[in-house]
Amino acid sequence: MEQGGEAQGDEALARRAGEGDESAFEALVARFQGRVYRLARRLTGNDGDAQDVMQDTFLQMYRGLGSFRGESKLSTWLFRIATNAALMHRRRRERRPAESLEEYAPRFDDDGRHPLGEAELSLAARADELLDRRRLAEHALEGIDRLPDLYRTAFVLRDLEELPTAEVAAVLGCEPAAVRQRVHRARLLLRGYLSHLVGVEP
Amino acid sequence: MTTMTCRDGAELLMDYLEGALPAEVRADVDAHLAGCPRCVEFVRAYREAPRILRESTAFEIPDGLVASLQKFLTERRGK
Numbered sequence: 001m002e003q004g005g006e007a008q009g010d011e012a013l014a015r016r017a018g019e020g021d022e023s024a025f026e027a028l029v030a031r032f033q034g035r036v037y038r039l040a041r042r043l044t045g046n047d048g049d050a051q052d053v054m055q056d057t058f059l060q061m062y063r064g065l066g067s068f069r070g071e072s073k074l075s076t077w078l079f080r081i082a083t084n085a086a087l088m089h090r091r092r093r094e095r096r097p098a099e100s101l102e103e104y105a106p107r108f109d110d111d112g113r114h115p116l117g118e119a120e121l122s123l124a125a126r127a128d129e130l131l132d133r134r135r136l137a138e139h140a141l142e143g144i145d146r147l148p149d150l151y152r153t154a155f156v157l158r159d160l161e162e163l164p165t166a167e168v169a170a171v172l173g174c175e176p177a178a179v180r181q182r183v184h185r186a187r188l189l190l191r192g193y194l195s196h197l198v199g200v201e202p
Numbered sequence: 203m204t205t206m207t208c209r210d211g212a213e214l215l216m217d218y219l220e221g222a223l224p225a226e227v228r229a230d231v232d233a234h235l236a237g238c239p240r241c242v243e244f245v246r247a248y249r250e251a252p253r254i255l256r257e258s259t260a261f262e263i264p265d266g267l268v269a270s271l272q273k274f275l276t277e278r279r280g281k
Contacts, residue, residue, distance in 0.1 A: 037263040112207025114240040123250040140258040159252035184216040191251040
């Protein structure tokens with residue numbers, strides 16, 4: 001249970017934790033562990049890596065709270081730590097380079113029109129019809145995993161964690177326009193990936 | 203009004219859906235959509251994809267992980 005109390009703001013808890021109040025630190029962990037886990041799972045693609053990222057993130061938070069000045073929201077600062085930890089983890093991991101999703105980018109004919117014969121499917125209906133929940137989650141993580149780093153981080157923070165564009169920009173240290181462009185490219189690729197997935201699965 | 207292609211519309215889709223386009227450009231997209239069922243379907247899939255991915259990856263933290271995180275942090279903070 002949160003000893004700091006539900007009404008206590010994140011930044012006030014962070015200040016107390018930074019001054020050495022262990023119960024305030026524990027309250028912050030309890031408050032954010034679910035979101036950090038979900039973010040880490042989405043960014044790394046698996047449970048084991050998510051666990052490592054979560055440990056790194058809260059340990060870095062513990063060590064950094066003394067110098068946290070409250071210039072950004074605590075959540076922004078924490079998501080930045082978690083996102084960087086996930087990226088570091090991906091780079092350290094022995095893995096084959098993910099196959100690009102570029103083949104699923106939208107195609108147009110010479111006149112800039114959707115080619116005939118490429119009918120769109122209702123993704124939601126087909127996904128529910130064809131895939132059980134666990135398989136859909138596996139495919140979803142694979143699609144996210146195959147995005148370039150820049151697109152993946154922006155897309156996960158903006159569309160999956162549903163942070164406002166300005167906060168995503170603050171987490172990633174880039175301009176809001178760059179976030180929008182990356183999220184848009186990610187959506188185009190993932191739309192094609194999902195369409196392909198539900199179109200070809202028996 | 204300019205002639206907008208499917209490709210042009212696809213490039214503008216995020217701004218269109220968020221109401222961030224200038225009025226005249228938005229009108230061009232609307233005019234294109236009114237005559238292009240394929241783009242209507244494309245827009246639908248573009249909107250559905252993030253929602254499907256969000257809902258299918260809405261993982262809850264496992265109970266065992268809460269306990270192991272606490273243990274890990276307690277040990278590290280003691281050092």
